[in-house]
Amino acid sequence: MEEQRAHPWGGPPWARGGEPRWQPQWFRGPGTRLPWFSTLVLTLFVQAGSTFAAHSQAADRSPLDAFGRFLLFAGTALLLLRHRHPVLVAFGTAASAMLYLGAGYAYGPVFITVAVGCFAAIVSGHRRAAWSAVAMLWAGHLLVAHGLYRWLPPTGDNAPPWGQELVVLAWVVAIVAASELARVRREQWDRSRAEREAAEKRRADEERLRIARELHDVLAHSISVINVQANVGLALLDADPEQARTALTTIKAASKEALGEVRQVLDTLRAPGEAPRAPAPGLDRLPELVEQASGAGLTVRVERTGTMTKLPPGIDLAAFRIVQEALTNVVRHSGSRTAHVRIDHAPDTLGLRIDDAGPATGGDAGGSGNGLIGMRERAAALGGTIEAGARQDGGFRVEAVIPLAAVSKESL
Structure with missing residues (x-):
């Protein structure tokens, strides 16, 4: 490894965490020089x-x-x-x-x-x-x-005289004590550096997971809508050109929105630390989500209970993605053409419940892959829980509870 030239003692005078990292050469262990x-x-x-x-x-x-x-x-x-x-x-x-x-x-x-x-x-x-x-x-x-x-x-x-030996002994003890102090200090610095590196790696892993989850939610929903509308367009291209045109228009709108959200996620990779150019989606965009689902042939009924409050951005985004993923699973895995979304605004919690009448059209009813895992990870990151499973009448239900007690809120 090349020697760093930023400081003559063998290390840069700063660290990524803002702490000085320059050290005397004897603190750096065996080197090449x-x-x-x-x-x-x-x-x-x-x-x-x-x-x-x-x-x-x-x-x-x-x-x-x-x-x-x-x-x-x-x-x-x-x-x-x-x-x-x-x-x-x-x-x-x-x-x-x-x-x-x-x-x-x-x-x-x-x-x-x-x-x-x-x-x-x-x-x-x-x-x-x-x-x-x-x-x-x-x-x-x-x-x-x-x-x-x-x-x-x-x-x-x-x-x-033997008294002189006490002076020599005192020097020996002083040298050993100073050396032991330096050794302990070096071990502390090494441990601190290892902890910083582990924390940086953990943050990087969490960021990769967050980006993967965002990309999955964006692409899974949009591609599902595009796939359904493409099938409709192909089926009606000759028999009903006007309906085929409507399907292509829906495909254009869904793909444009997906590209915009993907670009926003990728911008955070190119310019880490900068504010996003567009606000993250939240429940205020639920009508757009309902419209997209309608374009895919799914009728969505939305019901709100309790007093509507302004949600923190993290909770607002998680709630939107959970509803989006649940509706995507209905489009992809359920024979039902209707879905019911219920949002419960309680003083201390936000409740989400998405139901479809079923029946399942394949072995992945309700979504048992990365989508459901991503929903659970989003809820768990905020201290919430998610339950997903088949209902007794053959349908499927996704129910999430996210706590709000520790977060200050402003009324709309």
């Missing part, structure tokens, strides 16, 4: 700082010669691999520092090399390796400072 710049800076600092420490501790420690500088350079050079091989670097820097102290050289920035190596190991998840490396260095330091100092340079060296 070596940390040349930071390693060079550390090398120069350690070499210069060790020179100053050697001059200030000249009376007690060995002078910094070529071997000492080689050990310092070897430790910092290993840091180039701290993202790719953190365990190797943790033990390697600890070993070079132990040899450096065992040779009697001055205390100084050599510990920074070990700190950076163990820090990289801990934040990358190799906690035990980092702790083992630090413990190895600590044990080696105690052995040299309080046991082997008589036989190791510099000559005439004495054991340091």
